[in-house]
Amino acid sequence: MNVRVLGRMTGDGSDFPDPAAAPPEGLLAVGGDLSPARLVAAYMRGIFPWYDRGTPILWWSPDPRCALLPGNLHVSRSLARRIRSDTFEISFDKAFALVIRRCAATPRPGQRGTWLVPAMIDAYEALHRLGIAHSAEAWQGGRLVGGVYGVALGGVFYGESMFHLADDASKVAFTWLAAWLREAGCTLIDCQQTTPHMVRFGAVELPRPEFLARLAEGLRGALRLADGREARCPDVSGLPARGATSAAEVPWAAGQDAKPAGHWRVPAGFRPSW
Numbered sequence: 691m692n693v694r695v696l697g698r699m700t701g702d703g704s705d706f707p708d709p710a711a712a713p714p715e716g717l718l719a720v721g722g723d724l725s726p727a728r729l730v731a732a733y734m735r736g737i738f739p740w741y742d743r744g745t746p747i748l749w750w751s752p753d754p755r756c757a758l759l760p761g762n763l764h765v766s767r768s769l770a771r772r773i774r775s776d777t778f779e780i781s782f783d784k785a786f787a788l789v790i791r792r793c794a795a796t797p798r799p800g801q802r803g804t805w806l807v808p809a810m811i812d813a814y815e816a817l818h819r820l821g822i823a824h825s826a827e828a829w830q831g832g833r834l835v836g837g838v839y840g841v842a843l844g845g846v847f848y849g850e851s852m853f854h855l856a857d858d859a860s861k862v863a864f865t866w867l868a869a870w871l872r873e874a875g876c877t878l879i880d881c882q883q884t885t886p887h888m889v890r891f892g893a894v895e896l897p898r899p900e901f902l903a904r905l906a907e908g909l910r911g912a913l914r915l916a917d918g919r920e921a922r923c924p925d926v927s928g929l930p931a932r933g934a935t936s937a938a939e940v941p942w943a944a945g946q947d948a949k950p951a952g953h954w955r956v957p958a959g960f961r962p963s964w
Contacts, residue, residue, distance in 0.1 A: 709751035716752030724813035727929040753898035756881040760872035764892035778828040783953035789837035793851040826867040828859040836860040845911025869962030916957040
């Protein structure tokens with residue numbers, strides 16, 4: 691595959707090339723770091739990191755882009771029956787560290803290893819401590835058997851990875867998460883790569899210009915949390931360059947009354963619908 695690299699990262703994240711200029715394969719830039727400031731700057735531009743152990747950090751913005759509009763969530767009859775059976779107990783942000791490590795340990799067809807190298811795990815755990823990265827978990831008999839994690843900014847959720855140790859566990863966790871995100875005001879779920887799994891949920895391939903336009907609109911929105919607060923985009927300029935301790939440190943968008951989102955929880959009485 692002949693891929694042009696449009697830029698080498700050296701600064702704080704403001705030096706990303708324009709994603710609209712990336713080739714269809716999506717490789718946009720190489721280098722930099724995985725600090726909260728750079729990661730959030732990347733996601734807000736429609737760029738995500740994806741690389742293997744032993745290689746530099748690679749930054750991507752493919753065209754087309756797989757995305758799910760929450761209002762188009764599709765649930766098959768068999769999955770709907772599984773959800774109604776209450777086979778799994780669902781939680782949000784109860785075991786983020788365990789979810790991301792299970793995702794890293796899950797073999798993927800066509801992949802020799804995992805892109806979730808230790809540096810990536812550390813980076814997303816830092817975002818989780820800041821209330822920016824979140825997880826949904828499926829439990830069975832007190833055992834974690836499935837989950838999904840990703841990044842939330844404004845009214846956009848960026849799905850990163852999922853795993854399952856029991857049939858349908860990750861599907862049920864994702865359905866709960868997607869249904870709640872829709873009710874909370876999410877307008878776009880970025881699936882990054884097109885997979886049959888996400889297409890069955892109703893995801894479609896968007897041309898890059900349309901994806902970036904929907905992304906910009908979604909970032910201006912907010913998620914309505916279970917306690918009545920609104921979670922909006924943070925001010926990237928004030929995010930930590932290295933690590934983070936808690937959501938209380940996140941400088942949220944200037945002029946907004948919203949407070950840091952912290953960790954999510956499933957609203958009392960919530961049941962997914964589609």
